[in-house]
Every structure is written in C-alpha cells, then in structure tokens.
Amino acid sequence: xxxxxxxxxxxxxxxxxxxxxxxxxxxxxxxxxxxxxxxxxxxxxxxxxxxxxxxxxxxxxxxxxxxxxxxxxxxxxxxxxxxxxxxxxxxxxxxxxxxxxxxxxxxxxxxxxxxxxxxxxxxxxxxxxxxxxxxxxxxxxxxxxxxxxxxxxxxxxxxxxxxxxxxxxxxxxxxxxxxxxxxxxxxxxxxxxxxxxxxxxxxxxxxxxxxxxxxx
Amino acid sequence: xxxxxxxxxxxxxxxxxxxxxxxxxxxxxxxxxxxxxxxxxxxxxxxxxxxxxxxxxxxxxxxxxxxxxxxxxxxxxxxxxxxxxxxxxxxxxxxxxxxxxxxxxxxxxxxxxxxxxxxxxxxxxxxxxxxxxxxxxxxxxxxxxxxxxxxxxxxxxxxxxxxxxxxxxxxxxxxxxxxxxxxxxxxxxxxxxxxxxxxxxxxxxxxxxxxxxxx
Numbered sequence: 402x403x404x405x406x407x408x409x410x411x412x413x414x415x416x417x418x419x420x421x422x423x424x425x426x427x428x429x430x431x432x433x434x435x436x437x438x439x440x441x442x443x444x445x446x447x448x449x450x451x452x453x454x455x456x457x458x459x460x461x462x463x464x465x466x467x468x469x470x471x472x473x474x475x476x477x478x479x480x481x482x483x484x485x486x487x488x489x490x491x492x493x494x495x496x497x498x499x500x501x502x503x504x505x506x507x508x509x510x511x512x513x514x515x516x517x518x519x520x521x522x523x524x525x526x527x528x529x530x531x532x533x534x535x536x537x538x539x540x541x542x543x544x545x546x547x548x549x550x551x552x553x554x555x556x557x558x559x560x561x562x563x564x565x566x567x568x569x570x571x572x573x574x575x576x577x578x579x580x581x582x583x584x585x586x587x588x589x590x591x592x593x594x595x596x597x598x599x600x601x602x603x604x605x606x607x608x609x610x611x612x613x614x615x616x617x
Numbered sequence: 618x619x620x621x622x623x624x625x626x627x628x629x630x631x632x633x634x635x636x637x638x639x640x641x642x643x644x645x646x647x648x649x650x651x652x653x654x655x656x657x658x659x660x661x662x663x664x665x666x667x668x669x670x671x672x673x674x675x676x677x678x679x680x681x682x683x684x685x686x687x688x689x690x691x692x693x694x695x696x697x698x699x700x701x702x703x704x705x706x707x708x709x710x711x712x713x714x715x716x717x718x719x720x721x722x723x724x725x726x727x728x729x730x731x732x733x734x735x736x737x738x739x740x741x742x743x744x745x746x747x748x749x750x751x752x753x754x755x756x757x758x759x760x761x762x763x764x765x766x767x768x769x770x771x772x773x774x775x776x777x778x779x780x781x782x783x784x785x786x787x788x789x790x791x792x793x794x795x796x797x798x799x800x801x802x803x804x805x806x807x808x809x810x811x812x813x814x815x816x817x818x819x820x821x822x823x824x825x826x827x828x829x830x831x832x
Contacts (some may be wrong), residue, residue, distance in 0.1 A: 448785045465786035469641070484791050484792055486720065531717070531736045534734075
C-alpha cells in the first residue's frame with residue numbers, strides 16, 4: 402500500500418461522529434477520502450467554511466467557494482460560512498475537535514516543527530500555530546523519515562510551531578503518542594517490526610510489551 | 618458613502634500608503650482596485666493581506682509590478698515572486714500566525730490596544746513581545762493593526778453601502794472594513810436598498826467611504 406494511504410487510513414480511524422475537524426494540506430487532506438460514509442464529521446476550511454465537500458464536477462466550480470489553498474471545493478448540505486475572525490475563534494477557542502497537520506520534525510516530547518526551514522523555506526505559518534495551540538486534539542500525519550533521515554527526533558532543530566505538544570503522530574511505519582511527555586510506540590504499520598521502527602527513529606521510544614499492528 | 622470610479626478612488630491612495638486588502642489566496646479580493654493601483658504605479662506600499670496570492674492573481678499583481686515595500690501576512694509560500702523579493706531584501710516581511718493576524722486587525726477596528734493570545738508562546742513569534750500570565754496561563758500581547766486604506770470586496774453592495782459577502786470570499790473583508798481610515802469597496806453586484814435584508818447585512822453602510830461604480 403502507498404505510504405501516504407497507510408497514514409491517511411489510520412488517521413481517519415481517529416475521527417468520531419460529530420467531530421469538527423480541520424485538515425492541513427498534503428497527506429492530511431487525503432484523510433477525508435477514508436472517513437466511512439456513515440460517520441458524520443464536519444470538516445472546516447480555515448478560510449471560512451464548515452461542511453467542505455468534494456471537488457465539484459468540471460464546469461461547476463464557483464470562484465467564491467474554495468479551500469485554504471484557493472482550489473475549488475463544494476459545500477455539503479448543512480454547511481456554514483463565516484469570516485476569518487470566527488474561523489480562528491473556532492480554532493483557538495477549542496471548538497475544533499481534531500486537527501491533522503503535516504510535519505517536518507516531531508521530537509521526543511511531542512513538539513512539532515512544520516512551518517519553516519531557516520535560510521531555505523520561509524513560506525509563513527498560515528494557520529498552523531493557531532491550530533496546534535488551540536485544537537482539542539492535534540494529530541501529525543507524516544512520513545516517518547525523509548531522504549533516510551528520521552523525522553522523529555530527540556529534539557527539534559527546526560523552529561517550533563507551538564510549545565504545546567501534539568497528541569498523536571501517525572507515520573507510514575508507526576503510531577506514536579506522548580503520555581507523560583515521552584514518545585511511546587503504540588502501533589506498527591502492517592509488515593513493519595518494532596525493530597525496524599526503532600532503527601529509523603532518532604528519538605528515544607518507549608516500547609510497551611505489546612505493540613499491535615495498525616488496523617487499517 | 619460616495620460612489621466613485623475606480624480611477625478616482627485609486628488616485629486618492631498615495632505611493633507609500635498602508636493598505637489592507639481583503640481576500641484569501643485571491644478569493645474575495647478587489648481585483649479592479651489592484652489592477653488600477655498597478656496602472657497608476659502606486660509604489661512603496663505597506664501591504665497588509667493574509668497571503669501574497671499567486672503571480673497574476675489578487676495582490677500577486679502588486680508583487681509582479683514590484684509595488685510593495687513592506688508586507689504583513691501569514692503565508693507567502695505560493696507566490697515565488699514575493700518569496701524572491703523577500704529573500705533579496707526588497708520587501709520587509711512580517712509573518713504572523715493567521716489567527717493573530719485577524720485578531721490584531723479586529724482589535725484595530727474595535728478600539729482595542731491589542732489582544733492576548735496563546736498562539737506563538739515559546740516560538741520565534743514570541744521574540745520581542747510581552748508575555749502576560751492570566752490565571753496562570755501564558756499569553757502573548759499582540760498589538761492592534763490598522764491601515765490608511767482598506768480595499769474590500771463584497772458580493773452585494775446596496776446604494777447606501779451596506780455589504781454582504783459570498784461563501785469563502787468573505788474571509789478578512791468585514792474585519793478590514795472596520796480597521797482603516799478610508800474604506801474602498803468593489804462589489805460583484807450593486808443593488809437597490811432593501812435587497813440586502815437587515816439581518817443579512819454583514820458590513821453596515823456607515824463603515825464604507827467609497828463604492829466603486831460599475832465599469
């Protein structure tokens with residue numbers, strides 16, 4: 402299975418009926434494709450919409466209905482629109498149940514860095530800092546390693562997105578949580594052993610006696 | 618409110634002015650005003666806008682024409698020209714978290730000195746800012762943001778200047794319409810008074826100084 406699809410399918414299992422969910426760009430966006438149809442989840446687009454729907458059919462897009470990247474989307478029945486002050490009031494105010502974001506690094510305490518690489522890439526943080534500071538539950542969806550280097554590090558070397566730790570990291574190899582501020586291996590991806598995860602993880606990992614395989 | 622031509626409105630904006638522009642990735646942006654700013658070559662602008670859009674679209678046109686000298690935004694990663702101009706030190710860029718950006722503008726429009734936000738505590742964003750504890754929790758003091766001009770785009774404007782917005786093109790527009798000395802509006806549709814019901818007016822008419830007449 403494609404690594405990104407493993408991640409998206411596993412993250413989708415974290416969503417519950419009635420949740421207000423904000424998905425970041427990249428792998429997080431794919432999560433919406435794997436939410437079971439009977440699960441009533443509200444997706445927020447931070448440019449001012451709750452109830453985002455799929456990309457409209459050719460010729461039906463409207464210039465005033467877009468996602469946060471400016472791409473055409475649709476709105477589901479029951480959708481609502483609002484200005485950016487309300488949108489970020491929802492985010493910072495703890496009204497968003499789950500946010501799923503991409504990551505560049507997550508460290509052993511669960512700190513996330515995902516908004517800049519000094520001297521190389523300074524796009525701006527957009528809504529990421531508010532989402533990590535304010536959403537009830539923060540899930541990072543990212544590849545376990547990039548170019549052979551672990552993205553789960555002992556301590557972030559890139560600028561942090563928030564001092565608040567994230568709750569869960571889902572990668573193509575593992576699910577990691579941070580109880581008591583320590584990275585703990587909860588699950589491994591299908592066909593991946595605990596030893597293989599340890600070998601490509603720079604952070605010290607707490608490994609419980611029983612580490613089940615992801616059910617996706 | 619006075620209805621004016623786009624040429625007349627932009628003639629009021631001096632080079633070097635501070636200008637807030639509504640829109641999110643060019644959606645809900647007053648394109649006609651931006652085209653006219655480029656035509657009249659209003660340079661050295663201090664631009665306050667969520668993002669830099671993309672080349673050729675929305676405020677992206679201002680970067681194409683190199684008219685911006687200072688920028689306050691939350692994200693410019695999708696406009697390579699704005700990135701180049703920032704890295705070449707042609708533009709001074711202040712990157713602000715999006716929730717903080719909109720709250721600073723809201724504060725500026727509502728007579729507040731600023732807001733206290735948890736966003737950015739313990740990050741680069743906190744540098745040089747006052748940290749204030751409230752009930753044991755740390756917050757950053759983020760000061761109010763205003764501009765000389767707000768350029769706003771609405772879906773409907775009535776003859777008095779009452780405004781309503783459409784879907785995701787609302788974004789920063791109603792907040793910015795509160796936070797500038799002079800508010801200039803373009804609208805998709807100019808309609809008789811009464812077409813926008815009182816409950817559906819988002820920006821009340823007294824906030825609007827100039828409405829751009831149909832081309």
